[in-house]
Amino acid sequence: MNPAYGRTLKAVGRTALRFFAPVAALTAIAFTVAPLAAQPPRPGGPGRNPLPLRGARTAEFTATEGTWISLDVSPDGQTIVFDLLGDLYTMPITGGKASPLLTGMAFEVQPRFSPDGESVAFISDRSGGDNLWTMRLDRTDTTQVSRGNNNLFLSPEWVPDGEYIVVSRSGGLGGSANLYMYNAERSSPITIPGAPTSPILAALFGGIKRIGAAFSPDGRYIWYAQSFGDWEYNARLPRYQLYRYDRETGTATLMTNRYGSAMRPAISPDGEWLVYASRYNADTGLRKRNLATGDEEWLAYPVQRDEQESRAPVDVYPGYAFLPDGSAIVVSYGGKVWNVPMDGSGPTEIPFEVDVELSIGPSVKFDYQIDTTAMVTASQIRSPVVSPDGGRVAFTAFDRLWVRDLPEGEATRLTEADVGEFHPQWSPDGASLAYVTWDDTDGGHIMRVPAAGGAPVQLTGTAAMYYNVAWSPDGERIVASRGAARDLMEASGLFFGPMGAEFVWVPAAATAPAAATVISPTGLRDVAHFASDDPDRIYAYSPVEGLVSFRWDGTDIKRHLVVRGRQGIAGMANPHPDEWEYLPRRVYPWRKGPDPTDVDPPTEPGFAQPAGLIVLSPEGDRAFVQFGNDIYIVDLAEVGSAPPNILLTNLGASPVPVRKLTDVGGEFPAWSPDGSALNWAMGNVLFTYDLDHVESEEAEEEETAHARALIRARAMAISDTLSDKRAEADSLENADEEVPEELEDEITRLQADSVQVVADSLMARADSIREAAEEVAARASAVRDGDKEILADTTDTYEAHERRIEVQLPRDIPRGLVALRGGRIITMAENPGDTTGAPHVIENGVVVVRDNRIVEVGVADSVEIPDSAQVIDVSGKTLVPGYIDTHYHSMWLVPEIHPQEVWQYLATLAYGVTTTRDPQTAFTDILSYTDRVLTGGMTGPRIYSTGPGVFNGENIRDADHAKTILRRYSEYYDTKTLKMYMSGNRQQRQWIIQAARELELMPTTEGGLDYKIDMTHAIDGYPGIEHNIPVAPMYSDVVELFKESETTNTPTLLVSYGGPFGENYFYATENAHDDPKLNMFVPKENIDARTRRRGSGAGGSPGPVGWFLEEEHVFPRHAEFVKKMLEDDGRMAVGSHGQIQGVGFHWELWAMAAGDASNHDMLRAATILGAEAIGFGEQLGSIEKDKFADILVLNSDPLDDLRNTVDIRYVMKDGRLYDGMTLDEVYPEERTLERRRPAETDPASTSAGIRGN
Structure with a gap:
């Protein structure tokens, strides 16, 4: 008998203490091995500092x-x-x-x-x-x-x-x-x-x-x-x-x-008495009413x-x-x-x-450098798809088709065609790729190209707008959506997709163009795809019906899954509904919001929106869902005619398992061919989420949890049995009876078992810790060796693997030396030695440009022009910096299938805007359009943007979450900026500005017709506010606030907040319809929609009224604030809002001057202040040595008359000189602008037999 366990009551008591100590330790270990999930506070929830920002x-x-x-x-x-x-x-x-x-x-x-x-x-x-x-x-x-x-x-x-x-x-x-x-x-x-x-x-x-x-x-x-x-x-x-x-x-x-x-x-x-406010003519007054008699009269007029x-x-x-x-x-x-x-x-x-x-709040202003490297790295890869063997990825970059080996390799083009190439898909055997093309003149086709390289084969005989191809599981057919080429060729504004589109298929093995077979009209369905074991049914997504399938003849339609969510806090109405929803991949024809005819309308209150896309997995057992920026996996459960209706706002209550895969966001999701992983992209990064790996780890975790549960159960059973046996022994001791030896032996065995359970638990925990440590060490070693594609995954949440795909083309930089001699130069630089604020003007000046940089500026007699320079005489002209439009919208860029020519950018450049900043693009296509301009594939101004806005649908949880969301812009889009678009309550907005400062992003904000929120933006230190503050007039208190906070206001008076849109004044007083230059670049339908009739919805202008008495216009009142700001060293910039392309910038500039600001101050707003507002004040915005050569040559002087800003002789953008009327290149080469867009046909030459009647 072990002397350590005596038979006396006292000894037994000591033994009990020895037992309960390890059991207590075991219990503590068993119940705390799995870390508790962090519970982030609800937005605005209780905390020590609900407003996180501190005054700096x-x-x-x-x-x-x-x-x-x-x-x-x-x-x-x-x-x-x-x-x-x-x-x-x-x-x-x-x-x-x-x-x-x-x-x-x-x-x-x-x-x-x-x-x-x-x-x-x-x-x-x-x-x-x-x-x-x-x-x-x-x-x-x-x-x-x-x-x-x-x-x-x-x-x-x-x-x-x-x-x-x-x-x-x-x-x-x-x-x-x-x-x-x-x-x-x-x-x-x-x-x-x-x-x-x-x-x-x-x-x-x-x-x-x-x-x-x-x-x-x-x-x-x-x-x-x-x-x-x-x-x-x-x-x-x-x-x-x-x-x-x-x-x-x-x-x-x-x-x-x-x-x-x-x-x-x-x-x-x-x-x-009753007193109340009422409008009379264009002003407000206070009226008083005798409540006894009902008599009324004015008490004070005009007032606020x-x-x-x-x-x-x-x-x-x-x-x-x-x-x-x-x-x-x-x-x-x-x-x-x-x-x-x-x-x-x-x-x-x-x-x-x-x-x-x-x-x-702290200053959030940065000076960014314009990239001057010889090669341009594509900022975006689109529609990446991984080959069936997992060894290659195909994608679109620079609007061309590329492939790259995985995990490492160099991206190469598969064709040499000078057309857009989009939506690639691998054949089931991995030997070929199908894709679609687009040419502005000839339309598009479905193509097939060997994956190993070789000549592409055109499969379609009729040019059209093809998109979203898919191979049948047996590889014999290629399905696509098809619309008329005309729809895209004639697109002159927001493109909703082709009208009357249809699903078609072509033989995949065809060696020559052939007629496509029509399956059925697409209706609101798109993105055809297949389940690998069901070749007889085509799956597609509709925002109304959800995930559906049908046979090859379009019959036997079945609905499989409906998914909805909310894009933000109820009641947070967006001032610009066309900027509200962000669909990373558009379903053609697209629309926003639930359809009123939906057969299964959402029952949840609030802003229930349909998913952007749902695609079935190859195995057919689950589907991925794209909603806003996020991607989910949803298990399928066939329940007959009524599909499961999933609401993403409460995943815990979902009737089927739902897994959210993203936090920072994702675009272009696509299944791996075997369905074991999901791939997507953001910017030029390829993400891979290995579902099999995750499920295997989860299974292991379940096994571990089960084992720990067994340990806990065994420990408790031992503890209970030992307590009973001790109680029995104590009872005998108290009765002065001898404890049987078998009872003592059983107590000893139970005590030993308890120690063994503790040991087993500690060993299991040690094994788990050792495995985790080895994994982290391996990741650290890989990072130390330079493998940046492996992410340190030390959290309890699996993260997708990231792989940056670098694709490069030469940067378009003009080469040569040119001197613009003899003009009057309004430099917009500081005037040396002047203390009066007088403009810095050089009479009879010279600007020398080498390649794309200004190398000399000065009076003609003081600047030595190199003999090798081409001299362009600009005597009698006025030179100013290129205009900077800090609130530019293209209204809107065509998504997915990109035209080769963007008429909006041509019009913008022709009217002297050499730099644009689009503050809320709705889609990320602008990244690819920007890449094409940088590489010379398209003519246009410098294009900067915020990318899609950060809306309140992000539901920012805390400061860390805000930083995660903003990494989208700093690490993936590389925009240098973002638009905080009414992204939640004050606490959430402060988290965003804190994250922006940490990530060195310069955010701008949506003014939102909200005076109060605008004031908080300035107080919190946001460097930009888009749109005018709706209150008028504003006084020196607001000027002082904006000046101290260094907030730049871009008022966009053409869409005035607080009154009629300023554009209506110009449509009534300017003859835009017959402007020859405008008609050269802007499609006639676009001009006609804006100029022939004004009223509700004219040219996209919202509201019921399109004509106003001149005194009704509010923009002159807002322009008074512009003057106060500029005269008191405040910051204002010019933004056209894209209301009318080209000339719209000048209308906006003239509207801002209606408050009697000086012409020089207005030019500051149009140039250097705009450059500083977007972080490029050291690079752009003035005619100074070492700055980039963005220069306008005007026929007349805008200091004499601000309306001379539109009188443009030449436009120089990045050192390349264009004719201001035609955009024909003048230097360094002489060449006519190639117009790809088909010319519109004038029916005047077409006879109907009644001409002259």
Whole structure:
């Protein structure tokens, strides 16, 4: 008998301690071997610092005027509380120095005194997003009343009893809003229903908006303003009317019917008067109504222009208040605060002075270098497909077909054809590739080429637009979608795909062109493919039907899978719907959103969108799903006629297994031939997700987990049995009875077993740790040896393997030496020795250009022109830098099958824009178009872009997730920038700007018709805001903020926010229709759509109205802000928005000058400030030595008349000189611009037999 285990009670007790210690250790080990999954906080969730950004700069200035000041008067009439740039202040009723009440990074607005005067209610985003808050004026308590961070709150108002607060709340970060009543100390609101409305009208206009509540003195009635929808472009008035809600009867009554709308009601303390805002002609005034008689008259006019033509995030008119005795209102307009007597005796200014100390985020500005290497590496590989043996990958780059060995190898072209080559697919035996071609003149065909190289074979006899080819499993047929070539040849705007397209097939082994056999019309289906064991059925995807299949004659249609998701927070309506959805691979013909005729409409509320693409695996047991930027795997479960309907927003509740494969995103997903892996691309990186490997690892993990569970079960069983046996032994000991030897032996055995279980567990854990360590060490060794294709996978989540595919072509750089001599040079450089701001102008100057760089600039007599230089006399001309369009859209580039010529870029370059930045491309095709310009395959300006925007559909979870998403732009697209497109609440937007700074990206933002969000962009340090701020006028407080934050505003006044689009003014006053230069580059249909008739939808212009009285146009008001900014060293840039190609840049420039900015300041905005805004101020934007040679030669001087900007003689882009009228090359070679696009036919020469009648 082992003496260590004595028979005495005391000894047994010691033994028990020895047993329970290792068992406790075993239990701890067993239950903690598997790491707990990290649980990221929900957006805006609770945390120590809901707003992560900390101020790094301070805007310090004294303000005596302010923009959109909302205020209230204390119940005792002695104090005014007001907001300024998101901080709250108080001041005496007589005015004077204001005292800060709430300051900091949070944006806090619309303060309202409680009836007892001891607290204020206000709206703040300090929790990470908008919420209703209260604060005691003695600062003893600040309370968050509402909850959640994904709503928009505005215009709080206390119920007269002081127990409740009524506030407007949207169902998301924008959109329609309703009135809710919150107890001041509780967070569950009561909905105030408002007036009954037609559900059809509400749906048509995007819901009902009820804002600006005001109470009658007894609290019975709530007055508010109501509109259909959030906002409307090119709106027809009225937009808002006043309603009165009776809290006793629950009924709401329409109380106004004014053409100019009725907004922001206020009721006098005695209940005698109603005051509200209304538009009269082009200005806003305040009206007063005697509530006893109904008589009305104007109280003050003009005042602050209302916000009824924007989102009105801080209401359609700033908050104001009656004095307690009802004798006057205190209101802000003209940047000041006024006492306006009700008796009409005239307003009195209440002067104020605010010492502003506004915290601003860190600077996020970088200077980038333009790549000058001799070879251009393709920035994008498109449609990569891996060969059946896994040894090669075929893809499109530079719009040509390439193959490369895997894992290493050099990319080579398979053909020498001068046509576009797209959508390659391997034959089942891997011996051939099928693909489609495109030629702007001749159309396209289905081709087959040997994978080992050789002459391609044209399989189709009829030229058409072919796309999305697929081999049948037996390799005998090639299926494709086909549309008329004419549809692509004549595309002059947003291309929705060919009309009347059909599925066709051709014999794969054909040796000569042949007629294709029609299968069926495509309808809304596309991307034909097969299951390897089912050659009799063709699978395809439709955004309406989901994944479907049919026979070779188009019959026996079956539906297999429907997948939907949400593109963002409900209510976050996009100001530009055509920029909303991002489909990395387009299904032709494409559309956005669920179809109203869908046979299985989504039942989930919110923005349920169909997947972008679903493709069945070769085995037919699962499918990949592309939704937005992400790729998923979904198992199939055949259940008869009704397919499974999967909603990606709640994968845990999915009826079938769903796996998300991406985090940073992916494009062009394709199955490996055996279905064991999924490949996709992003930029020029090929991703491979080995599903077999993942499933094998998961099986091993399940086995390990099962073994650990068995260990735990065994340990617990031993523990329970040992406890029972010890209890039995203790009972005998206590009864002074001898413990049987067999019982002691059993206790000893159980104790030994317990130790062995601990040992087994520790050994298993050690083995697991050793294996993980060896794997990490192997990865580290591989990286140390230079293998950058192996990713360190140290997380518990499998990551796809990445392999960068480098494909190179020579960079297009003109060679030679040229001197532009005799012209007047407006350099846009700093004027040496000048302190007055006078422009730097060189009379009788010379610019010498070697290759694509400026090597000398100066007065003709001081510059020695080399004998080898070609001299071009530009005497009497004016030279300026090439224009930079910082908000350019092509409206839009054709996706997938790329034309060889892009007329939009030709028009843009011909009108002097040598650099474009497209801030939200919707698709990544622009990367390939850019590659073609860089290599000389296409003529166009310098093309920069943000790529597709970062929308709120990304659902940013935390700072790390934001960085992951932004790696898409820094590591894969290499855009140097991105567009933060209203990407969520304030917390999420701050995570994005932090990630951008870390990754050295210069983001710009969507202005979104939202004054409040625009101010937070500037405060957070975003370097760019696209579109004008909708509020007008704006005052020095905003100028100071923008100046300190170094935020560049590109106002795009042709699509003015807050009023009619500025383009309508120019369509009414310019003759674009008959402009010979415009007609040379822009298709006639595109011009006709914009110029022959204006109105709803003309040329893509949204809204119901297309013609406006000149005084109705708002762009001159916004142009006043342009002038203030430029005169005070602020930053403005010029962006045409692509409203009309070419001349649109000049219209925008002239619109921005309508506020009387100097011509030189406007040229700064068009050149050097634009270059700095996109990070290339050291490379572009001025005519200086060592900068790139982007120069315009004008026939007349824009300093004399800004409209001379369009009078272009020559365009030099990157050292190559073009004729400004025709784009024929003048230097270094003389050659006529080759136009590939077929000329449009004029029917004038065609006789119908009745000419002259």
